[in-house]
Amino acid sequence: KQEVTQIPAALSVPEGENLVLNCSFTDSAIYNLQWFRQDPGKGLTSLLLIQSSQREQTSGRLNASLDKSSGRSTLYIAASQPGDSATYLCAVSTGTNAGKSTFGDGTTLTVKP
Amino acid sequence: GAVVSQHPSWVICKSGTSVKIECRSLDFQATTMFWYRQFPKQSLMLMATSNEGSKATYEQGVEKDKFLINHASLTLSTLTVTSAHPEDSSFYICSAPLRGRGGEQYFGPGTRLTVT
Numbered sequence: 001k002q003e004v005t006q007i008p009a010a011l012s013v014p015e016g017e018n019l020v021l022n023c024s025f026t027d028s029a030i031y032n033l034q035w036f037r038q039d040p041g042k043g044l045t046s047l048l049l050i051q052s053s054q055r056e057q058t059s060g061r062l063n064a065s066l067d068k069s070s071g072r073s074t075l076y077i078a079a080s081q082p083g084d085s086a087t088y089l090c091a092v093s094t095g096t097n098a099g100k101s102t103f104g105d106g107t108t109l110t111v112k113p
Numbered sequence: 114g115a116v117v118s119q120h121p122s123w124v125i126c127k128s129g130t131s132v133k134i135e136c137r138s139l140d141f142q143a144t145t146m147f148w149y150r151q152f153p154k155q156s157l158m159l160m161a162t163s164n165e166g167s168k169a170t171y172e173q174g175v176e177k178d179k180f181l182i183n184h185a186s187l188t189l190s191t192l193t194v195t196s197a198h199p200e201d202s203s204f205y206i207c208s209a210p211l212r213g214r215g216g217e218q219y220f221g222p223g224t225r226l227t228v229t
Contacts, residue, residue, distance in 0.1 A: 032217075034217065034218060041204075041225070042222065043119075043220050043221055043222035043223040044208075044220040045220075046219065046220070049215060049217045091157075091218070093216060093218075100162060101218065103156045103157045103158075104156060105155070106156055
C-alpha cells in the first residue's frame with residue numbers, strides 16, 4: 001500500500017525567501033506525481049505534474065523534482081510571496097491507473113509580508 | 114485548461130435524508146472519475162472510482178450502499194449520500210484525469226456537506 005509523507009507539516013517564512021517542500025513515498029512503482037495547492041475551504045489547484053519517466057518540471061517560480069529510486073519529490077518555491085500562503089499537497093498515482101492517487105497530509109505554508 | 118465543476122458547492126441537510134452531488138467535466142470526456150473525502154485539517158482520502166457505463170469501485174471501508182455512485186455519461190458522475198448522518202459531514206471532491214496529458218488530475222471545487 002502506497003504511503004505518502006510530507007515534511008514539514010507547517011512552514012512560516014518571510015517574504016522573498018526561497019523554500020523547499022518535501023514529499024516521500026514508499027512504493028516507487030508510480031505512474032505520476034502531482035503537486036497541488038489548496039486554499040482554506042477551497043478545492044485543489046494543480047501546480048505541477050511529473051511523469052514517472054521525468055526528473056523535474058518547472059512552472060514560473062516553481063520547480064518540482066522526482067527521484068523514484070529514493071521515493072522522494074521536492075517542490076522548490078523561489079522568491080516566496082504572501083500570495084503563496086496555502087496548503088501544498090503531494091499526490092502519487094501508483095501502477096497503471098492514472099488518477100487513483102494517494103495524498104500526503106500537506107504542508108501549510110505561511111509567507112509573511 | 115480542463116475544467117471540472119461540482120454542484121452544489123455547499124449543502125446542509127437533516128439527518129436521515131439523502132443528498133446528491135454532481136461532478137461534471139466541462140470541456141473533456143472522462144471515462145473515469147474519482148471521489149475523495151476530506152475531513153477538517155486532514156488530507157484527501159479516495160472513496161471510490163467512478164466508471165462510465167459500469168459499476169463504481171469502492172475503497173476498503175467505504176460503504177457502497179451508503180455512497181451511491183452513478184457515471185451516466187462521459188461528462189457526469191454523481192455521488193449520492195444516502196441516509197446521511199452528522200459524521201458524513203465533510204468536504205467531497207471529485208477529480209477526472211486528462212488522458213492526453215499523462216493522467217493529470219483536474220479537481221472540482223468541492224462540495225461542503227453539513228448534516229444536522
